[in-house]
Amino acid sequence: MGKLKVVVLISGRGSNLKAIINKCSKKNVLAKVIGIISNNSNASGLKLTGDFKKIIIDNKLSKKRFETELQNNLEKLKPDLICLAGFMKILSPFITKKWKNKIINVHPSLLPSFKGLNTHERALKAGVKKSGCTIHFVDESLDGGPIIAQVETSINKKMSSKELSEKILKMEHKIYPEVVSLFAKKRICVKEDKVIIKDEKKLNFFIKNI
Amino acid sequence: MGKLKVVVLISGRGSNLKAIINKCSKKNVLAKVIGIISNNSNASGLKLTGDFKKIIIDNKLSKKRFETELQNNLEKLKPDLICLAGFMKILSPFITKKWKNKIINVHPSLLPSFKGLNTHERALKAGVKKSGCTIHFVDESLDGGPIIAQVETSINKKMSSKELSEKILKMEHKIYPEVVSLFAKKRICVKEDKVIIKDEKKLNFFIKNI
Numbered sequence: 001m002g003k004l005k006v007v008v009l010i011s012g013r014g015s016n017l018k019a020i021i022n023k024c025s026k027k028n029v030l031a032k033v034i035g036i037i038s039n040n041s042n043a044s045g046l047k048l049t050g051d052f053k054k055i056i057i058d059n060k061l062s063k064k065r066f067e068t069e070l071q072n073n074l075e076k077l078k079p080d081l082i083c084l085a086g087f088m089k090i091l092s093p094f095i096t097k098k099w100k101n102k103i104i105n106v107h108p109s110l111l112p113s114f115k116g117l118n119t120h121e122r123a124l125k126a127g128v129k130k131s132g133c134t135i136h137f138v139d140e141s142l143d144g145g146p147i148i149a150q151v152e153t154s155i156n157k158k159m160s161s162k163e164l165s166e167k168i169l170k171m172e173h174k175i176y177p178e179v180v181s182l183f184a185k186k187r188i189c190v191k192e193d194k195v196i197i198k199d200e201k202k203l204n205f206f207i208k209n210i
Numbered sequence: 211m212g213k214l215k216v217v218v219l220i221s222g223r224g225s226n227l228k229a230i231i232n233k234c235s236k237k238n239v240l241a242k243v244i245g246i247i248s249n250n251s252n253a254s255g256l257k258l259t260g261d262f263k264k265i266i267i268d269n270k271l272s273k274k275r276f277e278t279e280l281q282n283n284l285e286k287l288k289p290d291l292i293c294l295a296g297f298m299k300i301l302s303p304f305i306t307k308k309w310k311n312k313i314i315n316v317h318p319s320l321l322p323s324f325k326g327l328n329t330h331e332r333a334l335k336a337g338v339k340k341s342g343c344t345i346h347f348v349d350e351s352l353d354g355g356p357i358i359a360q361v362e363t364s365i366n367k368k369m370s371s372k373e374l375s376e377k378i379l380k381m382e383h384k385i386y387p388e389v390v391s392l393f394a395k396k397r398i399c400v401k402e403d404k405v406i407i408k409d410e411k412k413l414n415f416f417i418k419n420i
Binding site for chain 2: 110111112113114125126127128130146147148149150152157193194195196200
């Protein structure tokens with residue numbers, strides 16, 4: 001059986017990319033990162049080395065031209081799964097429809113709470129008792145596609161947003177590679193816009209309070 | 211020390227009202243329900259008996275007249291705490307500013323997720339892994355005031371919205387009276403729009419997965 005071909009889109013340090021690459025290096029994980037695409041030539045995630053293509057698409061291009069170039073590159077790479085990992089650009093339906101149910105993202109909140117930016121500041125301000133991260137399919141809505149996995153953590157009211165961010169980032173690094181691995185095992189599918197995970201009950205990971 | 215005087219606003223069966231009345235009947239709870247106000251003369255919650263005033267305000271009145279009458283009644287009752295319990299009317303700043311930090315509400319979701327109506331249907335549709343209920347202060351935003359307490363439950367993907375609703379309602383009946391009791395103990399205060407609960411750590415209730 002061939003490995004699941006993964007392309008990761010980044011804009012910055014690529015810490016989730018790194019976690020995914022590490023996971024894919026394990027023998028029992030049937031996935032491999034075949035390409036990294038960045039809209040930022042200075043993204044330190046581009047410094048990671050391995051058997052994958054690195055592509056930079058100029059962020060100054062118009063949205064249409066940017067996405068045409070992105071689409072051309074994706075067509076060449078033919079990924080089975082596209083992972084957004086700190087990719088700071090919203091994809092239009094031109095991309096999301098072409099790759100429906102093949103693009104996933106990690107968001108540092110328990111969606112649908114705190115979509116968009118500054119999630120941790122807003123979570124602390126709202127006084128929620130827990131926060132966490134969500135892996136979800138990407139559709140035309142902002143941070144709104146079908147939810148695949150969520151992991152939560154209690155909020156200590158004395159926490160700064162930096163501390164909360166760091167805590168949740170560590171959770172992302174665990175859950176995102178895990179979800180990629182589940183894709184490789186063909187355990188994730190979408191039915192009527194809802195995610196079905198085969199044997200989800202055995203994955204206590206998804207409801208664990210890290 | 212006098213008891214905390216509580217007025218409860220309802221529109222329907224008043225199951226949370228009943229839970230609060232039951233809690234207040236306990237010796238160690240220094241709170242009592244002194245009034246029930248309903249915008250619906252058929253609300254079955256009005257059939258509950260006890261040492262409290264029952265007031266019906268005509269729902270057909272204009273918002274301004276309705277709230278003037280509500281305010282007049284509240285001024286007479288002089289509650290220390292106003293609990294919205296299935297009260298299906300949004301209060302304007304005319305009321306919320308006059309009773310700032312004295313009105314609380316229960317909402318059947320982990321706010322800020324799923325504000326407004328049809329919360330369970332939307333939670334199931336979104337595929338969130340957990341839902342729950344939130345007790346929060348009422349301000350001029352819809353379901354948006356400072357959060358006091360949240361209790362969560364895992365969502366079983368085969369659950370109907372009715373089942374989820376029933377499960378969460380049971381949680382509301384536990385946590386809402388508990389919060390009223392904490393008010394009576396003067397353990398809840400608001401500082402810079404954030405809720406401070408004295409000795410919150412001892413209240414494992416708030417992070418418990420029921």
